[in-house]
Amino acid sequence: MSVSVLRLRLVWVLMATFLNAALCRVYRDKGRVGFVTLQRPSLDQSSSPFSVSSRRQRQRRGVTAPQMIFDQVAKGLKTGMEKIAGIERLNSESIQPALAEIKKVLVDADCNIRVVNALVKTVAFKADGVRKLKGVTAQQQFFKLVKDEIQEVLGGSDASLARRVDGRPTVILLAGLQGTGKTTFASKLAYYCAKKEDPARKKVLLVAADVYRPAAIDQLVTMGGKTNTTVYAPGADIDPVRIAREAVEKAKNEGFDTVVVDTAGRQAIDEDLMDELARIKNTVKPDETLLVVDAMTGQEAAALTRQFDERIGITGAVLTKLDGDTRGGAALSVRGVSGKPIKFAGVGERVEDIELFRPDRMASRIVGMGDMMTLVEKAQDAFDSTNFDQVKIFKKVAEDRYDFNDFMGQIEAIGKMGGVGKIFEFLPGMADKMNNDVLRKAAQNLKIFRKIHAAMTPEERKNPKAFIRGKQADERITRIAAETGLTMYAVRSFTTQFMQIRKAMKQQTQKTFGSMDYLKGKSVEDLKKMSPDDLKALNTAAEAGQQAATGQNIPRKMRRQMEIKGASAKEVQRQAQERQANMMRQGGGGGPK
Ligand SMILES: Nc1nc2c(ncn2[C@@H]2O[C@H](COP(=O)(O)OP(=O)(O)OP(=O)(O)O)[C@@H](O)[C@H]2O)c(=O)[nH]1
Ligand SMILES: [Mg+2]
Structure with missing residues (x-):
């Protein structure tokens, strides 16, 4: 198995687990309303003006994804940020190169010069004297300062739309x-x-x-x-x-x-x-x-x-x-x-x-932190329109009943969110790690999975363990390979990969809900009726999502496979740590506050 295949597998595990985390967050942020909306019957896609269009549809209309706009600015800001990497105590002199870069990138973005000057001046004033604290580098604090100032320039907090309350329109x-x-x-x-x-x-x-x-x-x-x-x-x-x-x-x-x-x-x-x-x-x-x-x-x-x-x-x-x-x-x-x-x-x-x-x-x-919340909203929209029932998924994951149909439902939702690439655009620090090659292969894999899913019998789709080992499993794999025109190796590696995803999701669901017993002990209906207070138990969702993104959730089995292929466990660990450090360098990696 080549390294790129391994990376590819990692993509799927991350995707599935991240999606899980994102939905946990929908629940936490929206409280009960989240459940209610998620249960809403799906809209008729063909006639509804509200349907979520795919990225390709948008591209056909000549519309590009909105979150791409600031790519140049984000890149420039990163270059600026790199200029203060490793400095333990910032002073007006040491931040000059970073400020000059930030100024240049904002002016290049056709931002008004007075606005830019004011922003740079405020950042310079606030950054002077910032020093490394326990667990937080001076660079990270600087990054936060820049982000806060940009937010201030953009208007600080959300502006709401006026509404009359006197009964008149x-x-x-x-x-x-x-x-x-x-x-x-x-x-x-x-x-x-x-x-x-x-x-x-x-x-x-x-x-x-x-x-x-x-x-x-x-x-x-x-x-x-x-x-x-x-x-x-x-x-x-x-x-x-x-x-x-x-x-x-x-x-x-x-x-x-x-x-x-x-x-x-x-x-x-x-x-x-x-x-x-x-x-x-x-x-x-x-x-x-x-x-x-x-x-x-x-x-x-x-x-x-x-x-x-x-x-x-x-x-x-x-x-x-x-x-x-x-x-x-x-x-x-x-x-x-x-x-x-x-x-x-x-x-x-x-x-x-x-x-x-x-x-x-x-x-x-x-500033290129990724935009978790937007993804969460898109996730909710996508799930609304697929009538995908995540509560059921949580429960099924907890009870080891998560099956190929559930995975397929999630894959479809990912598609509606704009595909793998789109999700990675939103993940803090992940966008630049995903090259086109990996994304193309992930898209190919998706097609292959659809084929395999279609070739399975309804019972097989509900019973992933039927593919684990033994003569019958081999027979099934042979049959599916023949039906799909894929190699047996390809079919087998998908079923193996699926079990890894299932495991990673289980770990994450456990983190989110604290205890699996909580899920096991309640019916889907009861779970849907949970009060906002109950949902406080979901507060760890964001962290789970972050861990998924940093690769801390790499299942042991996958680590072992990586070892066999030459990368030692230590190396895998080191890579995960590096990813984490990178994310911190790029802005805390926590998504919006
Ligand atoms: N890509 C993109 N196109 C938009 C957006 N908003 C409007 N358009 C397009 O811009 C063009 C002009 O939009 P209109 O809504 O007719 O603009 P208008 O201000 O009413 O124009 P007048 O009435 O002639 O002054 C149309 O082709 C719209 O489809 C947007 O947010 N993104
Ligand atoms: Mg008009």
Whole structure:
């Protein structure tokens, strides 16, 4: 068995165990709600606008994954960080090379220079005198400082959307230049309110107040239709101010709780546009006036936000096209230049490509810490739509009943999250370790596993031990090899690998729940009814996930195999430690706080 095959196997073990940890975290963070949502029946993928699309589908549409945007920045920051590796006590002089690198990378990302200077100055001030403490290097502390400052620049904490509580509808007015994505965002917001937000916002009225571009009204009507949202579009020959006023009246009379007004864009800021917006604003007195800006315009977006704010007064910005080829300058400058928070991010052309803008997560992405929470959410979405019952899985793992069907279900969920590569992008410190070769092979393996799974009888799928040893096991393997066209070796190594995964998952589930008896003693129904207090028992989930990522969970059997193939147990141990150290060097490895 070659080293790459071993690494490949490790990938699967890590994947399965990490997924387990991620789901533990979903439970811990969401409490009972997590269970309830996870039980929800699956949505019809073909007709639902909410379906989770695969990475390939996104790529076909020319959309790249949003978390790739800051790769350059993350790389540059890492280079900067390396310049202070090993220094035990930081002073203004010793951090200069690192600061210079950070400054360069942010300026290259088209971040506003004033914002960059302020950030670098604050980091320099706070880092001066930082020294190595027990268990934490000065470099790690520096890293944290940089991450915190970037988070501060991005807005500190999450900005929420205003909501009226007096029974009248909350009015959200959208403004922005031509083509920035206002109409798209209006329908995304309707989707977001209906699907993600609290029930008080469920009834949304979209308002077509762009009467200048001939197709604008149709566009909103079509997009609104995709989310079953009512669109108020009285026509192109009516004054937009009147449309907006009547829409709010209609919303009051008919019990809509949120009104989203889409307005016309212009090529540049002109007085007509500003006047019309000001008149709409004065008439409907919106609770939120959001400026929709295109992230691809870099720090220009920040200047624009300030100009709009000075002229009409806005409550926040929406950054669209964050999935595109942006270097991050807009995200990093808008708040610093305009003082206005970024409230949402647009990450694709579909209605569901909307995210709440979260400074802490964005900062984690920028410094390359990986973004556990996003993965956790994606995991939840994927599991929602596969109707995959993780509670059952925990119990089955505890009772040694985890079988090929369960594994297949998880594999499918991984696919829905964007595949192996996507998961590794999110894992702290793992992204650069996974080269294309390994990922390609992992994808190949997935195909092979599907074939093997298809060739198994229903009983075999439920009974992995049937493949362990003995004449019957050999017969099964021979039959499956013949049916799939694979070699017997390939079939056997998959079944062996599966047992390793099962074992690793068991160890991890044990860590998560403290005791396996807890799981064994309860029915699936009882487990689903666990209170948030019961869920406190899951607090070790994150650590379990981290250990899986650092390879501490390498099953003994696999270690033995590695030994046979030349790497001593000591060497395996050393590699695991190195991985751990690397992760710490790259930012604590703990995901977001
Ligand atoms: N990749 C990507 N494309 C987006 C996003 N938001 C909008 N778009 C695309 O940008 C283009 C313009 O979007 P619209 O919503 O029509 O923009 P608008 O601001 O309403 O345009 P006007 O009404 O003409 O001013 C469309 O092709 C959208 O599909 C996004 O977040 N990501
Ligand atoms: Mg429009």
